[in-house]
Amino acid sequence: MRLFSHAGRRRPHPTSPPPPTSPRQSLSATLMEDNIASAEAMISRWDADANTFAKVTSLFHAGRAEAREFLHAVSNLQRAMVFFVSGDCAAPAAARSAALVRAQTLMQTAMRRLEHEFHQILCANRDRLDPESVSSSTRARSSAFSDDTENSDDDEIRAAGATIGEVEQASAGAMADLRAIAEVMIAAGYGKECVRIYKTLRKSIVDEGLYRLGFERLSQSQVQKLDWEVLELKIRSWLGAAPVALRTLFSGERILCDYVFAGSDPIGESCFADITRDAATLFLGFPEPVAKTKRSPEKLFRILDLYDAMSDLWPEIEAVFCFESTAAVRSQALASLLKLAEAARATLADFEAAIQKDNSKSPVPGGAVHPLTRYVMNYLVFLADYEASLADIYADFPLQIPTPLPESFFDSASSTPASPSSTSDGGGAASAISVRFAWLVLVLLCKLDGKAEVYREVALSYLFLSNNLQYIVNKVRESRLRFLLGEDWAAKHAAKARHYASNYERLGWAKVAAATPADPAAEMDAGEAWEKMKGFNQAFEAACQSQADWVVADEVMRQEVWASVASMILPAYRVFYERCRAALRDSGPAAAAVVRFSPEDVRNRVYGLLDSGSFKTPLRSASV
Structure with a gap:
């Protein structure tokens, strides 16, 4: 014991050789060197600069077995590099340096190969990686792919093939290949190169997808300079494209990014944001300049169509573009919604003002229905189809009139719309819209009272009022206005129309x-x-x-x-x-x-x- 104790205190001679490497350390170094050697054999076989066959052939040409071995070799090479730079390696510095140089050279060769394969898969599968196929194949993979890591990618694709079609199967395979390559490249520190390739190619897919949907990139000033007939065609095109763009194009791209970069959420988020942000912002910003065009009552229905579409798609917008990096997309969508709502309110106010300012003095021959009555009621009939949107648009803007509307304007047998003063106290959005429609009808009726005075025969004045009021009642009963104003309203005004007719009979005969x-x-x-x-x-x-x-x-x-x-x-x-x-x-x-x-x-x-x-x-x- 003393000898060992004394020996333990003795300092080594300066010229003594270093302590011998432990058997365990030697074994680990040997295994890592074997990994490098094995990787070198595989990587060299697929070095396009040194092998003509590798230059014209894909790793995946004969299935995924070869590609899987290549990726496995790269992973082992990465582990070897980590070992030689860690404190666990007791090999001489020169040996470690030589091993690292050799491994780094091989890694660069392997990354060039994987970059090429990644690019080729993205290019060769442009049609198979379209958003619709991506959505279908992802749903199939979620149900058909096994979580057992022992199963190969080929086994997974065959399993998925039992439940999906040929296109979806090819899409699922391409997605699996991209994901496998991305995981290896990111782990090796080459994520930047992988992401660069992915962003460049997928951004062009998104832009092309919007183009195929008929969306034309126009600035706000260009939109506002278009003739209404031309702009209306573009609005119709946008309305048809919007559900597909959100629920298929952008959603599919999000699914693909999430899947390919499942091992790194920040990278997946960054890719998706950079690929879709500009296109989505421009697409969802289209309604805003439309809302800023010169107002006219006829444009209101297209404004409301756009508002309906944006409102319906808002849940998808929030879900797909939920990242902080895509906040600009959500902000633009919200700005478009607010501008559309503002334009709708202003246009409807213009419509009311136009009724009140109508100054046509010529009597309608025979006391027939006045053109103003036809125009206003047809307008309101179409407008009633947008009840839900109008309720949302006017939720915080109750009707301001000097006095409440007469009770006779509402159906007391149903859910009676509240007066304007009560809507601010929780009367309900639907009631507020009923009040607004009733008010517009009242404005029209007041205008008709004035127009009846232009007739020299009092009997004809009553006939004019009867004709116009009965026309209004018929329009209410034949449309969704009957749900807004109520049958009791219609019955009371029909009785009033008949009373006008009775006055005509009495005076005329x-x-x-x-x-x-x-x-x-x-x-x-x-x-x-x-x-x-x-x-x-x-x-x-x-x-x-x-x-x-x-x-x-x-x-x-x-x-x-x-x-x-x-x-x-x-x-x-x-x-x-x-x-x-x-x-x-x-x-x-x-x-x-x-x-x-x-x-x-x-x-x-x-x-x-x-x-x-x-x-x-x-x-x-x-x-x-």
Whole structure:
């Protein structure tokens, strides 16, 4: 014990040889040198600079076995390099340096080969690595590929082939090859070269994909200078392309990046951001300059179409471009949404102002439906299809009017839309939109009241109001407006339209009804009968002549008006007519000159009015 203790304290002589390497250290160094030697054999075989066969042949030409051996050799070479620079290696410095130089030279050769293979796979599989195939093959791999590391890539591809088609199978194989190469290159410190190749080629795929979808890269100033007809075509093209671009093109690229660079999330994120950021920002920015074009009511529907599309795609935008590096894409999408909403509100305000400013003074012939009524109601019918979008757009912008709308404007039997003042207190988005539509209809009705005053005949003014209000009611009932305004609203306004028609009947036919004696069955002599029948003829002719061009536009209401006018005149006239015939029986042919209209003639004449397209029944003289 003392000897060993003393020996342990003795210092070595300066000229003594270094302590011998332990057997374990020698074995490790030997194994690493063997790894280098094995890697050299494999890498040299595929050195394109030294081997003509390697220059024209792919590692994957005969399956994946050779490629797998090559990648395994590179991984072993990497482990050897790590060993020789670590503290675990006790080999002489000269030996370690020589081994590292040799390994580094081989690694550079191997990386050149893998760069070439990576590039070739990306180029040769452009069609197979399209986003749709990528999505399909990834779904198949997730269900068909085994997690057992003992299975080869060939086994995985064959397993996937049982559930996917030929194109998807080829896509899955290419993705697996790219991933295997990327993992080895990144582990070897050559991730930058790998990423450079990947970004360059995949960025061109994304740009080409958008081009094939019909998207043209235009600056904001270029968009704003386009004629509306041309711009509308581009909007339609964008609307068709948007779902495919988000749910297939960009989503597929995200899936591919995530898969190929699964071993390094930061690299995958960086690749995806650099590949798609500019294209996605430009694509999702297209609606913004559209929203900034000169406003007109006709453009509102395309603005809302764009808003609908952006809103529908927002979940995909947030999911696909969720990284901090793609925040610019999300910001642009949000900016487009906000600009579209702003443009929609401004355009609808312009539409309301246009109704209020309409100053056409010419009366519509016959009291028919006014062009303004047709235009506004057709506009609102189309607008009602965008109820959900409008509710979102106006969620924070309640209608500001001096007084609440009349209760009669809403369906009390259903979920009654709240007044503008109550919508700010939680009345609900749907109720707020109902109020807004009701307000626009009220603006139109007020304008129509003013236009009715241009008619000189009061009866025709009422007929005009009846025609226009009934047209409005019909449009409401035939469209989604009935859900916004309610059936009770429609019923109340239909009753009001019928009331206007009743006023027309009363005023338009009052003189004719008054020309019939209060007691048509009372006895009268020939002279009295002659004068009274003459008075009726004059009143009836005057009414028919003045109303020759008047119309009742709605067929159902026209039938009701005909029946009502006939019931107002004919019962008394039939009795009066028979009494006059009896009184003038002895007057000879002269009686025919005054007893001109039989009750049937009167009926036919009434039913020949108020319809510009109706057949006018010729009048016949009544025989005495």
